[in-house]
């Protein structure tokens with residue numbers, strides 16, 4: 420069950436989307452998010468949805484894996500939708516109801532917005548290996564080093580976090596099974612009871628995470644890690660024609676969205 | 685013979701620990717040799733290992749690696765690139781999500797040219813037999829494969845010494861054999877100096893030298909044949925005789941005659957076969973003088 424969590428997971432592949440430079444993909448995701456927030460009408464949302472579906476098709480990511488990424492957020496999505504349904508003024512669906520046509524429209528659009536936001540960013544992590552992702556991020560953010568922002572340290576922490584997600588998930592699964600075997604019950608009872616039942620999982624998980632961190636630090640030092648200074652990369656990032664084409668397409672998409680917004684669509 | 689690691693009267697205690705974890709260690713490891721270190725839990729084996737690449741430095745005395753004092757902070761990287769360390773838990777020493785990226789980690793830290801890193805990564809992965817798995821995710825490999833990736837990760841630094849701290853403790857028998865065979869091939873084939881810390885006696889049989897550590901002191905130091913023949917010493921240190929030595933001892937106690945010791949399975953089998961043949965011969969020569977039944 421916990422193994423199904425796809426957060427930060429990478430699905431290796433060899434599609435155009437996979438082969439794009441990570442820097443291109445990070446910039447495209449930023450462009451995508453800005454563009455998404457320009458959408459105001461059905462036409463706007465339709466265009467963003469279309470672009471997202473095309474990218475998904477190009478990257479050959481299965482819709483089911485996409486859905487798995489969205490699933491953990493379902494609660495928030497539904498809550499946002501409900502709030503919008505009930506708190507938007509307009510023409511009631513039937514006389515006397517507080518649900519309005521405008522409310523339903525807003526609710527659907529909000530849901531679309533959140534789902535598209537998640538899908539877009541997951542498309543990045545699904546098609547980019549964590550190392551490439553953090554390398555790209557480090558290079559893109561490197562101007563900030565001049566302002567004494569610890570860019571290398573931040574991206575290193577991110578890549579370690581991504582590296583250890585599968586390990587920690589497997590460990591959580593193991594601890595939960597061990598506690599269940601001893602009669603622990605995580606599924607029934609009041610919210611407080613269930614939260615209490617989680618405590619015997621969190622404590623061993625934290626203890627082992629700290630031990631891991633300790634050992635990992637020693638192992639990294641043993642392999643001559645001493646910060647970002649003087650570090651080289653085996654895999655050099657290169658921008659190819661396809662990267663520039665992709666960026667131009669992204670900018671065109673953003674321009675289209677801005678124009679749509681200007682003309683009130 | 686030229687020493688590559690030298691400990692001179694090394695004392696160490698962890699901050700806040702009242703007892704010393706290393707208690708006056710004097711040791712000299714010959715270049716190109718294979719040294720096995722045995723000892724019970726808490727005897728200071730890991731502490732000893734961490735002194736070999738300047739993760740820890742002595743409170744008293746000094747450690748020299750290839751002539752460099754590990755206490756000299758300006759040459760820490762020079763020490764570490766000479767000494768590759770492999771630890772017990774493979775999951776906690778693999779830093780990347782793809783095998784070849786992990787192997788590249790050390791040379792990247794050392795600022796090696798990208799092309800040269802690629803060459804070293806491929807060579808290291810071939811050496812440990814993991815080249816076919818270079819694009820795999822480490823967390824999906826078996827324990828023995830993960831440890832071989834970890835070994836490749838330190839070989840890519842092109843070290844002169846490899847220190848393995850209980851690399852087989854979390855592995856199944858198959859994985860254990862993979863790792864120990866790899867360690868021996870690095871020593872015998874590539875001339876690297878190997879220090880193997882272990883709990884398994886069988887893994888020390890082919891070593892050039894066996895050390896026993898007990899409460900922070902070296903209590904025994906000798907060839908495996910000598911160490912494993914000394915039943916009193918092993919009992920005192922809470923160690924078991926290897927299966928082969930035990931078999932020979934038990935047969936000897938039962939009245940068979942063997943010259944010397946044989947720790948390797950082949951040697952042991954040969955000795956037993958020879959002894960049996962000798963016995964057969966003496967019996968048949970005795971039988972010749974009596975009428976056949």
Ligand SMILES: Nc1ncnc2c1ncn2[C@@H]1O[C@H](COP(=O)(O)OP(=O)(O)O)[C@@H](O)[C@H]1O
Pocket residue numbers: 698699701705723724725726727728729730731732
């Ligand atoms: N990080 C530490 N802090 C304090 N004491 C430690 C630490 N690591 C080990 N020790 C102590 O040092 C002694 C030797 O430990 P260690 O070298 O890990 O032994 P071994 O590897 O042979 O099991 C033990 O008594 C242990 O409790």
Ligand SMILES: [Mg+2]
Pocket residue numbers: 729730731849850
């Ligand atoms: Mg230890």
